[in-house]
Amino acid sequence: MPLLNSLNYYGQALEVGARVANLTAANIANADTPGYKARGLDFKRALDARLQTHDPVRAQYVRGLPVGLDGNNVSLGYEAMQAASNAARMRESLAFLKGDTQSLITALRPQANGQGG
Amino acid sequence: MSGLYQISGSALLAQRQRLNLIASNLANADSTSSSTGQPYRARFDVFAAQPLQTNGGTDPTGAEGVRVQGVVTSQAPFKKVYAPGNPNANAQGYVIASNVSLVRQMSDLVSATQTYRANLAMLQQGQQIDRALINSL
Numbered sequence: 001m002p003l004l005n006s007l008n009y010y011g012q013a014l015e016v017g018a019r020v021a022n023l024t025a026a027n028i029a030n031a032d033t034p035g036y037k038a039r040g041l042d043f044k045r046a047l048d049a050r051l052q053t054h055d056p057v058r059a060q061y062v063r064g065l066p067v068g069l070d071g072n073n074v075s076l077g078y079e080a081m082q083a084a085s086n087a088a089r090m091r092e093s094l095a096f097l098k099g100d101t102q103s104l105i106t107a108l109r110p111q112a113n114g115q116g117g
Numbered sequence: 118m119s120g121l122y123q124i125s126g127s128a129l130l131a132q133r134q135r136l137n138l139i140a141s142n143l144a145n146a147d148s149t150s151s152s153t154g155q156p157y158r159a160r161f162d163v164f165a166a167q168p169l170q171t172n173g174g175t176d177p178t179g180a181e182g183v184r185v186q187g188v189v190t191s192q193a194p195f196k197k198v199y200a201p202g203n204p205n206a207n208a209q210g211y212v213i214a215s216n217v218s219l220v221r222q223m224s225d226l227v228s229a230t231q232t233y234r235a236n237l238a239m240l241q242q243g244q245q246i247d248r249a250l251i252n253s254l
Contacts, residue, residue: 029128
């Protein structure tokens with residue numbers, strides 16, 4: 001079952017990636033909201049939680065960002081970095097997911113030369 | 118990633134409304150009287166975070182969109198300009214003009230444009246990933 005496991009793994013990684021993307025979008029959307037505090041998700045912990053238990057990891061406030069006079073601590077530079085690295089991670093997961101799906105389809109074909117099926 | 122479209126979409130709407138107010142403020146920067154009889158007062162909108170609405174009620178992931186909570190009018194003092202020929206001038210030849218600060222409006226304009234662009238970029242990135250996801254099937 002390792003191939004099916006890896007399909008599940010990359011599927012879960014994409015789910016967590018979508019959650020991180022949503023949080024980044026929310027932070028950018030609220031860049032001018034008074035009192036809003038930026039939130040983020042620990043990717044590794046969230047993925048482990050999805051793969052092992054069904055107890056979802058909650059979003060956490062991002063620490064160490066400078067707080068403005070209106071109580072808002074969203075930094076567009078930090079969020080742009082988060083968005084870029086998360087997009088790269090999601091593309092990687094997609095590439096591996098696609099490769100494994102193709103391997104699975106090849107394995108399901110009855111003849112070794114890829115014909116039939 | 119449908120939540121992302123809702124979030125960034127709400128922000129684009131909110132920032133557009135803010136740009137509308139800035140345009141209104143700039144247009145009336147030199148107004149000496151308005152429909153209320155008083156000179157024009159600068160207007161600013163106040164944003165508030167808005168929890169995402171999904172089919173099952175509020176979104177549990179903690180991601181929030183944004184909405185315009187209200188519009189406040191500036192309480193700054195009015196400008197006093199010496200213009201004896203103006204029909205709105207008082208006995209001493211002074212005209213009371215709007216309290217719009219051009220510097221404040223221009224810095225607000227830069228901030229609103231920057232945030233609008235950032236939201237648009239986020240929306241486009243989400244779209245690209247969705248497209249890649251569909252193409253990989």
